[in-house]
Amino acid sequence: xxxEAEIEQKIKDILATDFECDPERLTPDVNLFTDxxxxxxxxxxxxxxxxxxxxxxxxPESFRKIRTLRDVTAxxxxxxxx
Numbered sequence: 001x002x003x004e005a006e007i008e009q010k011i012k013d014i015l016a017t018d019f020e021c022d023p024e025r026l027t028p029d030v031n032l033f034t035d036x037x038x039x040x041x042x043x044x045x046x047x048x049x050x051x052x053x054x055x056x057x058x059x060p061e062s063f064r065k066i067r068t069l070r071d072v073t074a075x076x077x078x079x080x081x082x
Contacts, residue, residue: 002080008073014049015069028070046072054080 002010008028015021021036032038038046043066047058050072056079066072 004073004077007076007080008069010053011050011069011072011076014046014053018045018049026069028068028073030069031067032069032072033067050076050079056080 012023012026015026015036016023019036019038019042025035030036032043032046043063047060047063051058054076058075058079062075062078063072066075
């Protein structure tokens, strides 16, 4: 099982590589939509990437309330450890 820190780092890597986000801005409280300018299509793409990484089905409903990197990390931790 991956630790929360490992999961957060993997999400940061995905955001930096796939979505061209500035790694310096990827703090736990960064807002994916207002700070990083991701849109709903990017959010879907992120969910798909997380499914590929975890091998688990992501419930889109659980991702509707996600706004920050911390939220994404917590959701993935629940997914992989749940």
